[in-house]
Amino acid sequence: xxxxxxxxxxxxxxxxxxxxxxxxxxxxxxxxxxxxxxxxxxxxxxxxxxxxxxxxxxxxxxxxxxxxxxxxxxxxxxxxxxxxxxxxxxxxxxxxxxxxxxxxxxxxxxxxxxxxxxxxxxxxxxxxxxxxxxxxxxxxxxxxxxxxxxxxxxxxxxxxxxxxxxxxxxxxxxxxxxxxxxxxxxxxxxxxxxxxxxxxxxxxxxxxxxxxxxxxxxxxxxxxxxxxxxxxxxxxxxxxxxxxxxxxxxxxxxxxxxxxxxxxxxxxxxxxxxxxxxxxxxxxxxxx
Amino acid sequence: xxxxxxxxxxxxxxxxxxxxxxxxxxxxxxxxxxxxxxxxxxxxxxxxxxxxxxxxxxxxxxxxxxxxxxxxxxxxxxxxxxxxxxxxxxxxxxxxxxxxxxxxxxxxxxxxxxxxxxxxxxxxxxxxxxxxxxxxxxxxxxxxxxxxxxxxxxxxxxxxxxxxxxxxxxxxxxxxxxxxxxxxxxxxxxxxxxxxxxxxxxxxxxxxxxxxxxxxxxxxxxxxxxxxxxxxxxxxxxxxxxxxxxxxxxxxxxxxxxxxxxxxxxxxxxxxxxxxxxxxxxxxxxxxxxxxxxxxxxxxxxxxxxxxxxxxxxxxxxxxxxxxx
Numbered sequence: 195x196x197x198x199x200x201x202x203x204x205x206x207x208x209x210x211x212x213x214x215x216x217x218x219x220x221x222x223x224x225x226x227x228x229x230x231x232x233x234x235x236x237x238x239x240x241x242x243x244x245x246x247x248x249x250x251x252x253x254x255x256x257x258x259x260x261x262x263x264x265x266x267x268x269x270x271x272x273x274x275x276x277x278x279x280x281x282x283x284x285x286x287x288x289x290x291x292x293x294x295x296x297x298x299x300x301x302x303x304x305x306x307x308x309x310x311x312x313x314x315x316x317x318x319x320x321x322x323x324x325x326x327x328x329x330x331x332x333x334x335x336x337x338x339x340x341x342x343x344x345x346x347x348x349x350x351x352x353x354x355x356x357x358x359x360x361x362x363x364x365x366x367x368x369x370x371x372x373x374x375x376x377x378x379x380x381x382x383x384x385x386x387x388x389x390x391x392x393x394x395x396x397x398x399x400x401x402x403x404x405x406x407x408x409x410x411x412x413x414x415x416x417x418x419x420x421x422x423x424x425x426x427x428x429x430x431x432x433x434x435x436x437x438x439x440x441x442x443x444x445x446x447x448x449x450x451x452x453x454x455x456x457x458x459x460x461x462x463x464x465x466x467x468x469x470x471x472x473x474x475x476x477x478x479x480x481x482x
Numbered sequence: 483x484x485x486x487x488x489x490x491x492x493x494x495x496x497x498x499x500x501x502x503x504x505x506x507x508x509x510x511x512x513x514x515x516x517x518x519x520x521x522x523x524x525x526x527x528x529x530x531x532x533x534x535x536x537x538x539x540x541x542x543x544x545x546x547x548x549x550x551x552x553x554x555x556x557x558x559x560x561x562x563x564x565x566x567x568x569x570x571x572x573x574x575x576x577x578x579x580x581x582x583x584x585x586x587x588x589x590x591x592x593x594x595x596x597x598x599x600x601x602x603x604x605x606x607x608x609x610x611x612x613x614x615x616x617x618x619x620x621x622x623x624x625x626x627x628x629x630x631x632x633x634x635x636x637x638x639x640x641x642x643x644x645x646x647x648x649x650x651x652x653x654x655x656x657x658x659x660x661x662x663x664x665x666x667x668x669x670x671x672x673x674x675x676x677x678x679x680x681x682x683x684x685x686x687x688x689x690x691x692x693x694x695x696x697x698x699x700x701x702x703x704x705x706x707x708x709x710x711x712x713x714x715x716x717x718x719x720x721x722x723x724x725x726x727x728x729x730x731x732x733x734x735x736x737x738x739x740x741x742x743x744x745x746x747x748x749x750x751x752x753x754x755x756x757x758x759x760x761x762x763x764x765x766x767x768x769x770x771x772x773x774x775x776x777x778x779x780x781x782x783x784x785x786x787x788x789x790x791x792x793x794x795x796x797x798x799x800x801x802x803x804x805x806x807x
Contacts, residue, residue, distance in 0.1 A: 322500030325769045329731025330749065334761065337753040338508050414626045418735050421628050422750055437629060441739075448636050455629030463624035 213475035220471020226464035234280035241274035245431050254447040263453045266436075267443055272450065275431035276457050282343060282432040284461065287413035290350035295405050297351070298358025299394075305359065306366025307389050313363070320356045328353060332415060336424040343432075346425040350412050361404060365397035399476035403469055410465035417458050433458050483784070483791070490780070494773050501769040502554060502762065506547055509758045516756040520564055537564060550762070560763035565755055570763045573748065578767060580650060581744035584736065585729045587664035592671035592725060597718065599672075600679025601711060604687060615676060622673030627732055631666035631739045638662060648741040663740045667732050671725040678721045682714030689713075715786045723779035727772055 214220050233240070242262075243249075249269035257264040263272035305316040323331065332353045339345035369375070370393065378388050417434025419425030426432035428439055433454040440450035517533040518525065525533075534540050538549070553559045560570040603615035639647035639662070651659045686692065687710050695705045734746030741747070745764055752760035784791040 318496075319500075322497055322504060325497045325501055325773055326505075326765060327727050327731035327768055327772055329728075329734050330765060330768055331731075333734065333750065333753060334505060334508055334765065337761070338511050338513075340513050410624075417626055418628055422735055422738050424750075424753070434628075437632065441632060444632060444636055445640055448640075451629070451632050451636065455626060455632070458626050458629065459621075459624045462626070463620060466620060466623055 210472070210475045214471050217471045217474060219467045220475075223464040223467025223469075223471065226460060227468060230280055230461060230464070231284065233277060234284055237278045237281055241271075241277050243271040243274045245275045245278040246270065246429055254443070254450075257449055264447070264449045266440065266450050267447070272436075272453055275436060276433070276453050279431035279433050279436060279454065280457065280461075282426060282430060283413055283417065283434070283458065286343070286347055286350065286416045286426075286432075287409040290347045290412050290416070291354055291405050291408045293347070293351035294354030295358050295401065295408070298355040299362045299401065301355065302359035302362030303366060303389050303394065306363035307370065307385065307393065309367075316359070317363075320359060323356045324360075329415070329418070332419060333422075333424060336419055341424055341427050343426050343430065346416055346419060349419070350416055353415070354408055354412065357408075358401070358404070362397060362401060365400060366393055369393055369396050400473075403473040403476060406465055406469035406472055410462040410469070413458060413465075414462055487777070487781070490777050494770070494777075497773060498766060498770055499551075499555070502551065502766050503547065505762050505765045506550055507543075509761055510543055510546070512756060512758070514756050516564060516758065519756050554763075554766070560766070561759040563752075563757055563760055565757050570760055573760075574745070574763065574767050577744050577748050578771070580742055581730070581733050581737065581746060582771070584660055584663055584667070584733050584742065584744060585726065587660050588667040588671065588729045588733070589722070589726060591664055591668040592675050592729075593722065595668075596672040596675025597679050597711075599676040600718075601683060601706065603676065603680040604683035605706065607684065612680075615680070619673040619676045622669040622676075625669050627666050627669060628735050628739055630669060631662065631736060634662045634666055635739075650742055659740075659742070663736045663742060666739075667729060667736045670732075671729060674721055674725065675718065678718050679714065682717045683710055686710050686714045712786065716783060719779060719782050719786065723776055726775045726779070730768060730772055730775075 247270060252265040252269040255261050255265040261271050263276060266272055301316060305313045332349055335349040335352055339349055375388060375392060378392050416425055420432050420434030421438045426435050428435050436454040443450055517530050521529055521533055538546060553561060562569055599615045603612045606612050635647045638645045645662050646659050649659060650656055692705060692709055695709050734750060737744045737746035738750055745768060749761055749764040
C-alpha cells in the first residue's frame with residue numbers, strides 16, 4: 195500500500211510571513227515599526243534625559259552630540275521627548291483602531307449577515323455619520339469628551355467605527371452567497387457559529403490590511419487633533435502636541451519643528467509599507 | 483437622469499436632519515458651562531442664571547432640540563453666535579467660499595499632478611520612472627499635512643519671503659495666499675490619486691482593445707490618452723469623491739495654521755469657546771456641501787461611463803452601479 199505523505203501544515207500566520215519576507219519594502223516597514231515599538235517600550239530606560247527635565251541653560255540649543263535633536267523652548271531634550279512620545283502616538287493609533295475595528299466589525303457583521311430591516315437601519319445611521327467630514331466629526335467628539343490621552347483614544351475609536359463596519363458588511367454580503375454557508379445552514383449551524391467560525395475568518399484579510407493602514411491614518415489624525423489643542427495636552431510629549439508648541443518658535447528654532455514631524459512621517463510610512471505588503475501577501479488577487 | 487438627481491436630493495433631507503440632531507445632542511454633552519465662557523470669570527451667579535435663561539439652557543433637551551430644528555428647517559435661521567451676536571448664516575456666507583476655494587485648489591493640485599504621475603508610472607511599469615513615482619506617492623501619504631505646512635512656511639515665507647504665511651488677500655493678489663495651504667493639504671490626495679491611476683491604467687493597458695488600437699496604427703499618445711486613461715477614470719473618480727471629504731476636513735487644520743478665516747477656523751474657535759450654535763450650523767453646512775460633492779461625483783461617473791448613464795436612464799430600481807462592471 196503506497197504511503198501517503200502530507201505536506202506539513204503551516205499556520206496562516208506563517209504562510210503570510212513567508213509571502214511577505216519576499217517583499218523588501220514590507221520587511222523594511224516591519225523592521226522600522228518593530229524597532230520603534232521596542233524603543234518606545236524601553237524609552238524610560240534608554241532616554242538620555244528625563245523627558246520633562248528643564249534645563250534653561252540649553253534653551254533652543256541646536257542639535258549636538260549631547261543633545262542629538264537639540265532642545266526646546268524650556269531646554270528639554272527633544273530626542274528624549276520624541277522617543278518617549280512614541281509611547282503615546284503609536285499606542286493611540288493601535289488602541290483606537292483595535293477598539294474601532296472590534297465595534298465596527300460587530301456592527302458590520304450583524305448588518306451584513308442579517309440583512310433586511312436591521313441592515314437598512316444600521317446603514318442609514320452610518321450614512322448620517324459619514325455625511326460629516328471625518329476631521330470635523332473627530333473635532334466635535336473631542337470637544338464633547340474633552341482633551342487628554344484616553345479621551346483622544348475614545349474619540350478616534352468612535353471615528354473609525356463606520357468605515358470598518360461598512361467594509362466588513364460589504365465583505366459579508368459577498369461571502370454570504372457562497373455554497374459553504376448554505377452547507378453550514380443545512381446542517382443546522384447556529385447563526386452565531388456561522389458568523390464567527392465561517393464568515394469572519396473568510397472576510398478577515400482585507401480588514402487586517404485596512405486596520406494597518408487605519409493605524410497610520412489614526413496616528414496622523416491624533417497628531418492633528420493635538421496640534422489644534424483638542425487632543426493630548428502638553429507637557430505630554432505626544433508628537434502632534436510637540437509640533438503645536440514648536441510652531442510659535444518656528445523663526446528662531448526651526449529644529450523644534452523637524453523631528454516630531456519626521457517621527458510621524460517615518461511611522462506612517464512604515465505602516466503603509468507594511469499594509470501594502472500584507473495586502474499582497476493576504477490577497478494575491480489584489481496585486482498588480 | 484433627472485429623476486435620479488431628484489431622488490438623491492430628496493434623500494439628502496433625512497441625512498441633513500440626522501446630522502443636525504446628532505451634532506446638537508453631542509454638543510449638549512460638552513463639558514464646560516457656555517454662559518461662564520460668554521460672561522467671563524467676573525460674572526455673578528445671578529448674571530449667569532439670567533444668561534442661562536436667555537439662551538434657554540435650562541429647558542429640557544427635547545424642547546431645545548425641537549426649537550432648534552424648527553428654527554433651522556422651517557425658518558432657515560441658524561441663530562446668532564452666543565459670543566459675538568453675529569448672524570451665523572451671514573458669517574457662513576462669507577467664510578464657506580474661502581474653504582471651498584482652498585478645497586478645490588487642493589483637489590486640482592492632487593488630480594493635476596497625481597494623474598500624470600500615475601500614468602507615467604503605469605506606462606513605464608517596473609522602470610526607474612515607475613519607482614520614482616511610487617516612492618513619491620509613499621512619501622506623500624506619510625507626510626502629515628500640518629507638518630508640511632510648517633516646513634513650507636519656514637522655507638517660502640520665513641527664509642525666502644516669497645509667499646505670505648498668514649491670512650487672506652483680495653482679488654487676484656489673494657490667490658498667492660492659497661498656494662502654500664493648498665500644496666500642504668494636497669500631498670495625501672495626490673499620492674492616492676497617483677496610486678489609483680497607476681493600478682487602474684495597468685488593469686486597462688493589457689486589454690484587447692488597447693492591442694487593437696495599437697495594431698490599427700493609432701498613435702501611442704492617443705492610445706494612452708483616449709483609450710486607456712478614459713477607461714481607467716472611474717476608479718479614479720471614486721477616489722476623488724472620498725478625497726474631497728478628506729480635504730474638507732483637512733482644510734480645518736490647514737486653515738488654523740495659515741489663519742484663513744474659513745469654516746474650519748470658525749468651527750474650531752467655536753468649539754473652544756463653547757459657542758454651540760456655530761458648531762451646529764457649521765457642521766450642517768459642511769455636511770450639505772459634502773453630500774453635494776458626492777452627488778457630483780456620482781454624476782461624473784455617468785459622464786465618463788455611458789453604461790452607467792444607461793442604467794440611470796432606464797430607471798431600474800435598486801440596481802447597484804458596479805465600478806468595474
